Every structure is written in C-alpha cells, then in structure tokens.
Amino acid sequence: MSENQNLLAEQRRALILDEVRRRGGVRVNELTRKLGVSDMTVRRDLDALARQGVLEKVHGGAVPVAEASTHEPGFEAKSGLELSAKEDIARTAATLVAPGTAIALSGGTTTYALAHHLLDVPDLTVVTNSVRVADVFHSAQRSSGQRQGAATVVLTGGVRTPSDSLVGPVADQAIGALHFDVLFLGVHGISAEAGLSTPNLAEAETNRRLVQSARRVVVVADHTKWGTVGLSSFATLGQVDTLVTDAGLPAQARAEISEHLHRLLVAGAPETNDAEDGGDPDGSGNAGNPADF
Structure with missing residues (x-):
C-alpha cells in the first residue's frame, strides 16, 4: 500500500493542484500512480478543485485555470487551498x-489562520480590515468571557470585497x-x-x-502566490521587512526573493540557512525573538 493512500483529502488535493500548476496539466492515470489511490478518488478530487475554480477538467485529466489579472476569488474558494502550508506559516508568523x-492584520485566509494563533498573546491591540479576522477574536471573547489581557480589536469600516476585506475611502481614512x-x-x-499585487483596485x-x-x-x-500578478501593485519587495x-x-525563488527583502522565513523547513532567513542563528527556520526582525 502506498503511503499516499493515507493522505487526507485536503493534502491530496494540494498535491494535485501543485502538480497541475507545475506541469501545466496532468492525466488521471498519472495521478493515480503518483498518489496510490483509485481512479474514482482522483476524479472526485478533480471535481472538487474544479468547483473551487482553481483548475479546469479536460478529457482524461486537468489543466490550470488561466486567470485574468482582475479575477478575485472569494474567501470560501481560497479557504480550502494550501491549508497545511497556511497553518505552518501562521504558526511561524505568530512567534513574531x-x-x-499594536499590530495590523489585513484580509486573507492566511491572516485568518494567523489570528487563531494570536488569541493567547496578552494585551494586543489588533487593527484589521478583515471581517473574518475580527470574528476570530470576538468569537473567542464571547465564548470565554472578557478575560484580562484579551486583545482590543479595531475593525475599520469600508466596502466589503469578495475576500471579506473592508476597503475604500472609509477604511483608508481610518488606517491613515x-x-x-x-x-x-x-x-x-x-x-x-x-x-x-491584488486584482481589486480599492483593496490596493x-x-x-x-x-x-x-x-x-x-x-x-504560501508558495503558490509567487509569480502571480494582480491588476494593481501596491508595494515593492523593498518595502517588505519579512x-x-x-x-x-x-530554491530558485527563495534565492531571488532574498535579493530583494530583508528576511525570508520558510515555515516547516528546518534546513533553512542564514542566507535564506536573514540571519537565523541556529539555522532552525524559526522566527525567534520579535526584536530580531
């Protein structure tokens, strides 16, 4: 029995999507051999990914979706993608x-995952334009009561986007x-x-x-965002600290990114070296003390 038969559906679909994007298309019989699962299981996975709009089924297999630079998937469509990667990223980012x-969390499914890891950090002030992120903190406070050290959450106003972010002049004025x-x-x-970059001009x-x-x-x-370009750019890599x-x-992308910004942290990669993470002293890939970045 292949070890891949024990993969969760989420993990298996992430592998399928990576394979489709990397190769520009795959056949069902190739995926059954690679994953060690049945033809029917692969077809169900392809159906699920096609419903999320992240690939297109063709006769005998699947190809990537050619997205326009203005295409903006909704929160629900994105929330089922790269779950393990987002969890690794959130866990590492929380150590910062x-x-x-006083911190700010923008909209998105990765910042939503991060919010869950910040619930036990005392005395935070959290500014966010994400309805979903604000709900994480509010739900935790409702269930446990207003405890000492609970985060103070400031939710900006604005117009709601498909990704459940609040944008526009009201949000801009509050944040400014x-x-x-x-x-x-x-x-x-x-x-x-x-x-x-982002496909939404107001969000930019x-x-x-x-x-x-x-x-x-x-x-x-997560790694699938590298090389993706939306309609509007809003910051250069030089404006990013980490x-x-x-x-x-x-590895090639890691090297290219490291040329442009101060620090690269690769979550879930203990082999990360100093050149990649901006000077992690033990090479663990962990974020370490917040003062380090």
Missing part, C-alpha cells in the same frame, strides 16, 4: 508577535490615522517585477495605507 504591541508596530499582510500575488489603495502606517511589514504568503512562506517555495 510580542505581548502588548493609526500607527502599528507590525503589519501582517496577506497578498493575492508576489513577484520580483510587480511586487505585491487600502493595502498601501496599511503599509504606510506600519513600522514593520511582514507578508504571509516574508513568511512555506517549504513548497522552490
């Missing part, structure tokens, strides 16, 4: 948060009057040429305000 600091110690920023796409402007109001900018993005990504990011 010191008690008693604030100052955060650290911004944790989810992105639609990241590349050396286009920097950080709100993200610019978030970047301008932060002392430190930490981007949390990128937290996952072990799926190819």
